Amino acid sequence: MKRRQIKEIALREIRTRGRSRGYRAITFIMFALVIAAPIVMSLIPSSSGDLRDVTIGIAGDAPNGLGDALEALSTDFYDLEIVDLGDDTTSEVNARLDDDNIDVAVEAPANIAWSESEDSELTALITAALQRAEALNRATELELDLDDLAAVFEPIEVEQRFVDGSSNTEDVRSAVAFFGLFLAFLLPQIFGQLTMLSVVEEKSTRVVEVLLSQIRPTTLLAGKILGLCALAVVQLTLIVLGLLGSLIATDLVEVPASVWVFVPMLAISVLGGLAIYTTLFALLGSLISRQEDAAQVMMPVFGPLMVGYFVGQSAIFGSADSLLVRVLTWFPLTSPMLLPVRVARDAIGSVEVAISLGLLALGTYLLFRLAGRLYEFTLLRTGSRVGWGELIRLSQGNV
Amino acid sequence: MTAALEVAGLHKAYGDVHALRGVDLVVEHGQMIGFLGSNGAGKTTTMRSIIGLTSVDEGSVSWKGRPISVDDRRNIGYMPQERGLYARMKVHEHISYFGRIAGLENDIADQRAHEWAERVNLDDRKDDLVQELSTGNQQRVQLAVALVHEPELLILDEPFAGLDPVAVSMLASVMSEQVDRGVSVVFSSHQLDLVQDLTEDVTIIAGGRTRATGKVSELRQRSPHRMLALRWADDPPAWTPDNADTLEAPAGESRFRVPADVDAAELIAIAAQHGVLNSVSFEPPGLEAVFIELVSS
Numbered sequence: 001m002k003r004r005q006i007k008e009i010a011l012r013e014i015r016t017r018g019r020s021r022g023y024r025a026i027t028f029i030m031f032a033l034v035i036a037a038p039i040v041m042s043l044i045p046s047s048s049g050d051l052r053d054v055t056i057g058i059a060g061d062a063p064n065g066l067g068d069a070l071e072a073l074s075t076d077f078y079d080l081e082i083v084d085l086g087d088d089t090t091s092e093v094n095a096r097l098d099d100d101n102i103d104v105a106v107e108a109p110a111n112i113a114w115s116e117s118e119d120s121e122l123t124a125l126i127t128a129a130l131q132r133a134e135a136l137n138r139a140t141e142l143e144l145d146l147d148d149l150a151a152v153f154e155p156i157e158v159e160q161r162f163v164d165g166s167s168n169t170e171d172v173r174s175a176v177a178f179f180g181l182f183l184a185f186l187l188p189q190i191f192g193q194l195t196m197l198s199v200v201e202e203k204s205t206r207v208v209e210v211l212l213s214q215i216r217p218t219t220l221l222a223g224k225i226l227g228l229c230a231l232a233v234v235q236l237t238l239i240v241l242g243l244l245g246s247l248i249a250t251d252l253v254e255v256p257a258s259v260w261v262f263v264p265m266l267a268i269s270v271l272g273g274l275a276i277y278t279t280l281f282a283l284l285g286s287l288i289s290r291q292e293d294a295a296q297v298m299m300p301v302f303g304p305l306m307v308g309y310f311v312g313q314s315a316i317f318g319s320a321d322s323l324l325v326r327v328l329t330w331f332p333l334t335s336p337m338l339l340p341v342r343v344a345r346d347a348i349g350s351v352e353v354a355i356s357l358g359l360l361a362l363g364t365y366l367l368f369r370l371a372g373r374l375y376e377f378t379l380l381r382t383g384s385r386v387g388w389g390e391l392i393r394l395s396q397g398n399v
Numbered sequence: 400m401t402a403a404l405e406v407a408g409l410h411k412a413y414g415d416v417h418a419l420r421g422v423d424l425v426v427e428h429g430q431m432i433g434f435l436g437s438n439g440a441g442k443t444t445t446m447r448s449i450i451g452l453t454s455v456d457e458g459s460v461s462w463k464g465r466p467i468s469v470d471d472r473r474n475i476g477y478m479p480q481e482r483g484l485y486a487r488m489k490v491h492e493h494i495s496y497f498g499r500i501a502g503l504e505n506d507i508a509d510q511r512a513h514e515w516a517e518r519v520n521l522d523d524r525k526d527d528l529v530q531e532l533s534t535g536n537q538q539r540v541q542l543a544v545a546l547v548h549e550p551e552l553l554i555l556d557e558p559f560a561g562l563d564p565v566a567v568s569m570l571a572s573v574m575s576e577q578v579d580r581g582v583s584v585v586f587s588s589h590q591l592d593l594v595q596d597l598t599e600d601v602t603i604i605a606g607g608r609t610r611a612t613g614k615v616s617e618l619r620q621r622s623p624h625r626m627l628a629l630r631w632a633d634d635p636p637a638w639t640p641d642n643a644d645t646l647e648a649p650a651g652e653s654r655f656r657v658p659a660d661v662d663a664a665e666l667i668a669i670a671a672q673h674g675v676l677n678s679v680s681f682e683p684p685g686l687e688a689v690f691i692e693l694v695s696s
Contacts, residue, residue, distance in 0.1 A: 208483065209477075
């Protein structure tokens with residue numbers, strides 16, 4: 001019976017909120033954004049791809065064919081511009097370097113001139129180009145077959161592997177961590193406020209009095225939370241599928257297989273965050289009778305949400321293993337945001353994950369029990385809002 | 400036979416405010432009780448306590464002789480004083496939804512919603528949103544919601560407030576039908592004439608306590624006063640019986656409230672010495688007067 005009542009309450013929430021313009025608009029906007037972003041990024045022509053702009057000056061007496069060799073060797077790494085320095089004097093070359101007209105100058109016979117500090121990667125490129133050009137010049141002098149020689153110097157394809165994952169994997173992991181953090185921060189706010197709206201609506205229209213004549217407050221609370229979490233899951237699924245579909249269709253990034261390991265963790269964290277925050281928002285909604293008072297009671301909830309978000313950001317871009325990050329990973333109101341980040345950064349062990357999830361589940365359960373108890377006293381209260389002092393007294397059983 | 404509902408010694412305090420100081424109420428099977436009291440007397444708190452919306456500090460609520468349980472409360476149909484409806488839900492959907500909440504299967508809830516929409520004369524409005532209905536029609540929906548699961552006890556808090564005569568008549572007939580079916584009904588109202596038309600049985604509370612309970616005729620008889628009305632052939636004389644209160648009266652008439660133990664024949668004989676009487680009435684006070692006596696005592 002209780003299960004049926006929870007189902008009825010949940011279905012009503014799904015129908016009512018799911019049909020609301022607000023929910024449909026937010027879902028559509030987020031879905032459109034995650035689909036459009038990769039498409040737009042793939043359509044924007046990159047001026048140089050990911051290649052670095054480099055200007056190399058070549059003195060007139062530098063080895064013949066140096067420019068061609070540089071062009072050939074730099075294709076995959078640099079967007080190269082070669083400036084012919086002609087018969088410039090050393091002081092003129094120095095002036096060009098100081099004025100940043102050129103990044104580096106190559107002088108005869110095989111000198112490399114820098115403005116201040118050496119760029120070792122460029123040195124390697126120029127050295128290789130000098131050797132190639134010089135080798136071709138000597139082969140010409142020795143009347144060797146240039147085609148054979150070109151075959152000898154044909155660049156080989158070098159592939160790399162990384163024992164701890166490639167930098168691309170790290171980038172994707174960070175991106176997924178940020179995506180998870182953002183969702184864990186945003187969705188509880190959206191659906192928490194929808195829950196609060198629903199509670200205040202039922203209080204202000206006195207429907208709650210009719211409902212509570214047939215069902216227990218905890219049944220009403222459970223149905224409401226389940227219904228709104230179901231709507232959140234639909235929205236979350238659409239966002240994730242939209243993003244993945246768009247990424248795959250545009251072939252913008254290659255998603256490494258290892259990323260899929262922490263996608264379930266991301267989903268669990270977001271759902272855990274939704275459960276605990278919708279419960280909290282429902283409780284706070286029962287303290288007021290008018291939507292105008294919502295801002296007053298909501299303020300304290302934003303504290304842990306903001307802390308979790310900003311510490312989560314610092315964990316993505318900085319240390320994911322600091323004491324603060326570790327402590328907040330165990331705190332149920334911030335763990336939904338920090339867990340996916342630390343898992344993505346590979347900065348948390350399975351035991352700590354289990355403890356954190358256990359504490360989140362326990363925290364949600366205790367908050368639900370408390371909210372159910374307080375609901376009995378606060379839902380039928382109309383007029384002025386229930387104050388924090390009174391709420392504490394009620395939670396201690398002093399009715 | 401065990402009473403359907405028995406409320407005994409209810410006490411409830413909100414801080415220093417004592418809402419209930421000892422409310423007793425007994426409702427037999429198929430009985431309709433008018434639950435009367437002035438504003439703030441404790442009627443709504445008592446009704447909410449029966450339903451379980453408000454916990455009590457002391458006292459008991461029994462259903463068919465045993466402490467009322469959560470399951471028993473599903474046998475109650477409740478209509479609150481302030482109407483509680485989802486404004487943006489359709490009439491039929493609304494009645495059906497509350498039927499399902501009360502435990503009806505989907506098809507039965509749906510069927511009952513049709514029947515009740517028809518019974519409360521909202522058949523042609525069943526696809527309208529509740530917010531599009533007038534206050535009176537919303538009241539009809541509220542009644543249908545209270546009755547859709549065919550409860551054994553109906554608790555109606557000020558059901559006639561704000562209704563036009565047609566709606567009052569419809570509601571009264573539905574209440575009487577339910578009583579004929581064996582349903583017990585408790586309703587509160589300030590319209591005492593309406594209460595008398597509907598039922599003989601009343602319970603009057605004041606200051607959070609039950610002051611009187613029984614049939615209207617018995618309560619009237621129990622009153623320590625009687626109403627004496629004298630219609631004179633000429634202008635009323637300037638005469639007042641001993642120990643009597645003079646009441647307002649229409650032209651050519653005198654009205655007095657006298658002690659109940661007065662000798663009526665002797666009093667009328669004395670009155671006749673002061674003028675020619677066309678008619679005389681000596682009877683217990685009406686329900687309204689009894690109510691005021693009890694509430695102000």
